[in-house]
Structures are given as structure tokens and as C-alpha cells.
Amino acid sequence: MSSSEGPQEPATARLPALVSASLGVLALLAALAAGHLVAGFISSNASPYLAVGNGAIDLTPVGLKDFAVRTFGTYDKLVLLLSMAVVMALVSAAAGLASRRSAVPGAVVIGLFGVVGIVAVAARPDLSGVAVLAPVASLLAGVAVFLWLHGKLRASRVESSDGPSRRSVLFAGAGVVVGAGVAGAAGQALAGTRDAASSRANVGALVPARTAPAIPADADFAKLGTPPFLTPNKDFYRVDTALSVPQLRTEDWSLRVHGMVEDERTFSYADIRDRPLVERTITMTCVSNEVGGPYVSTANFVGVDLADLLTEAGVRPGAEQLFSTSVDGWTAGTPVAAALDRGRGAMLAIGMNGEPLPVEHGFPARLVVPGLYGYVSATKWVVDLEITTWAARRAYWLDRNWAEQAPIKTQSRIDFPKGFETVPAGKVRLGGIAWAQHTGIDRVEVRLDRGPWQEAMLSKEVNLDTWRMWWHELEVPQGTHQVFCRAVDKTGYVQTEDRAGTVPDGATGWHTLSFSAK
Known part of the structure; x- marks a missing residue:
């Protein structure tokens, strides 16, 4: 049964x-x-x-x-x-x-x-x-x-x-x-409950003791179609390896300076905040930026001179690399000479465009070293600075076949007309941006098809570490055309036509686009 x-x-x-x-x-x-x-x-x-x-x-x-x-x-x-x-x-x-x-x-x-x-x-x-x-x-x-x-x-x-x-x-x-x-x-x-937003909101106004010079009205051609000279924080490019944005509060943040120094130092957020702050206008560029790419932006950064912090610790002879570490473990290697160069103006930044650093851009603090691509100069959420040699420590991207030294290359970009756009035949206005941080842009030249190079109108220069806008009018007949641009920096270097990818130390080549005139 x-x-x-x-x-x-x-x-x-x-x-x-x-x-x-x-x-x-x-x-x-x-x-x-x-x-x-x-x-x-x-x-x-x-x-x-x-x-x-x-x-x-x-x-x-x-x-x-x-x-x-x-x-x-x-x-x-x-x-x-x-x-x-x-x-x-x-x-x-x-x-x-x-x-x-x-x-x-x-x-x-x-x-x-x-x-x-x-x-x-x-x-x-x-x-x-x-x-x-x-x-x-x-x-x-x-x-x-x-x-x-x-x-x-x-x-x-x-x-x-x-x-x-x-x-x-x-x-x-x-x-x-x-x-x-x-x-x-x-x-x-x-x-x-432990996110950085509330901590950031409590920081309050960051008032620099030394403000950056005012941006002149003719520093951009935004009315014609270039970007505004200062990039709003919400539009500032972001390229990093952080899958989730680190949530680091000012109450928990500290910066350790150690390694080849005479006196190891640790700074709290209050230590940095209470120092005389300096404001600098700086254009930053990502090494992942292809020719004509979007990963270039400009902001007013507020912080302290990195050279002051390192000098107080006492950098020993033979030091070559500032090995910086983010709270999430990401690392970068910056030449010590660039970090100590007061003429370059390397910063530990805590503010951006009149407010504390946005969380996604490194709050509470980040490095900003003008003239170097971000992967060797712009550690966000930075918590550790070790003075060392190139042989002793290898940073994140060095182990992935990127270059040890990474000065930003002279580049230019066409922002209008857009690629494959159709415009009326006759006078066509072109415009865009150019950059050669820490060197400066001397001129920008444009060319229609295989015609002669013609010099464009440049915007007012703000400083050597920022981009410049340009525009030019060309007489364009009906048909399909190509337009080229190239920049010449203040050393006399003419932007190369030779195309190279971003690896290992940044892309090169003229930005070129096609459009039609009817």
C-alpha cells in the first residue's frame, strides 16, 4: 500500500x-x-x-x-x-x-x-x-x-x-x-550614509588668497560655436578606472607625504583648507583623447602649491618620481622636477570653478600638474604621495605599456561645421580650439581640400596652460569638401600630419572632416 x-x-x-x-x-x-x-x-x-x-x-x-x-x-x-x-x-x-x-x-x-x-x-x-x-x-x-x-x-x-x-x-x-x-x-x-556629498556640502566657500586673472570677454568664440572658455563642472570630461566613484569625506581624508624625504608629513583636510589658497586657470587633457576628440576641458582650480608640501617634507637628492595613490588604489607617476617647478604651478586642488571639487572629479583633493597628460599628473581622490625613483615603483599605466613621460602634445580641433554637415555654398565659417599646455599656441591654420594654408583668428590668450579658440571664413564652392586644421605652438613647432594612436603617449595628426556645400 x-x-x-x-x-x-x-x-x-x-x-x-x-x-x-x-x-x-x-x-x-x-x-x-x-x-x-x-x-x-x-x-x-x-x-x-x-x-x-x-x-x-x-x-x-x-x-x-x-x-x-x-x-x-x-x-x-x-x-x-x-x-x-x-x-x-x-x-x-x-x-x-x-x-x-x-x-x-x-x-x-x-x-x-x-x-x-x-x-x-x-x-x-x-x-x-x-x-x-x-x-x-x-x-x-x-x-x-x-x-x-x-x-x-x-x-x-x-x-x-x-x-x-x-x-x-x-x-x-x-x-x-x-x-x-x-x-x-x-x-x-x-x-x-557615508557618501561624500554631505561632506562636500559642509565645506563651504573656498576663498583663494591669490585669484586667477579674470577671463577676458574675447577668450572664446562661444557665440560662434566653440566651447565656453571655462568648462562647467557638469560638462568637464571624466576618464578614470573607478567603476564606482569613491566616497571619501573630508573628516576621513588625509594626505601622507613620505619616501625620499627628510621629514615624513601627513596633512588633514583642515591643514590644507587653512593655508593661503591659490586659484589657477588650467586646461586638462586625457591621453585617451583621439585627434579631434572631446577629452579636453578647462577650469579654475583652487588649492595649494604642490611644491610647498614637498619642500616642507624635504625632497632628498636622487628623487625622480612623485608616486601618487588614489583611495581606490590607482597610481600615477609624476616627474618630481615637474611637481617642484613653481613656474609650472602644480597643485593639490580642492576646488573647481568656484566650488569644492565635484565628487566625480576627485573630492576631497586631487593633483593637477599643467602640461602633462592626466594619467601621469592628475590623481583624483589622492591620499598618498611617495617620493621615489622610476626604478623603484611602477604606476598603473606604466604596467600597461604607456609612456613614463607624457607631456601634452600640440593639438587642434574643428568644432564647426560638423562632419558631413551640409552648408550653403559661399562664405563658410570654421572654428574650433587648439592647445599646447605649458607652451602656448602661437597660431592656427586651416586648409580647404588641397588649397593653401590660411591663418585663423585666435581668441585672447589667458595663459600658456589654457586652450585657445579660433575661427576663419573660407570661400567654399558647391560640392563635397575636406577641411584641415593644424596648430603652431610658441616654440615654432608645427603640429604634425603623421597619424598616431593614443598609446603610448598621446595621439597625433591633423583633425580633418568632410562636409558638403550647396
């Missing part, structure tokens, strides 16, 4: 494919949410999802990174996160499909996700050992939810199709979705 009143299913019978696949995805959601919740108590970077993403950025080949920046711009990190989510969901669904008879394959795959998260978090230089609790929680939650749901679904198969057990599985799945959402939101809220 059977002890069961309903129909029994063989223990080896397979679960429905769609339902089984959904178990893997639900377990993944639970795992990520649990990890994010625990990370909320520790650090947002302890979230295994973000830690794996940061690890992926560090391991990505330089060429692929360069492609991502060129293709997606500031959305490159969002594309990475979404791509990770899709891949993880597909793998989890496949793990669920592999578990139609047994829960073992799915539990193993979900567990492996957890192990990868533990390794990624443990490898983060900006996290303490306690941070691994987040991916451990992720691993345990993911495996537990998968085994629990798989068991409930297996048990429901021996009940009638409309029985309470089948409904309980649906409710359990819905509960996992709701629970994951609540846990994820709670983790985000907890992280928000």
Missing part, C-alpha cells in the same frame, strides 16, 4: 526547463543583493559585483580599454556593468538548466560566482580584510537560495499541479525577488 495519496514523480525526473533556468537567475539576484547589503556596512567597493567589475577593468587589455573609451565615452563603465549583468544572468540560467535533475551543478556555479567575488574583494588595495564578509555573504545567500528553491520545486512536483505546494514555490520566488530588491536598496542607503 502506498503511503502517498497523490501521484509521485520519479526522483530523477527533470524539472521544467524555463522554471529551472529561473532558479539560477533568482539565486544570482539573492547573492548580489546580500553582498551589496553587507557592503553597505563596510564600503561600496566591497560589493562583489563592483569588485569583480573593478578587477575586470584592471585586467582588460589596453587596446580594449581604449576602444571602450572611444566608443562609449563616459558611459564605458555603465556598458561594462550591464554587460557583466547579462553574462552573469545567462551563466546562472545555464546553471539552472543543468540542474533539472540535481541541484549540484547550479549550487556549484553560484558558489563559484561567490569565490570569484571573494578573490576580487581580497585583491582590492583600498579594502581591509573585513570586506570579504560581503562576498562571503553573497556566496552563502546564493547557494542557500538555490538549494532552497530547488528543493521546494522538487517537492511540489509530487503534488497535484494546482495544489498549495506549487503555489508556495511561486510565492517563494516572488519573495526572493522582493527580498533582493529590499536588501539591495538597503545596502545602497547604508552606503549613502
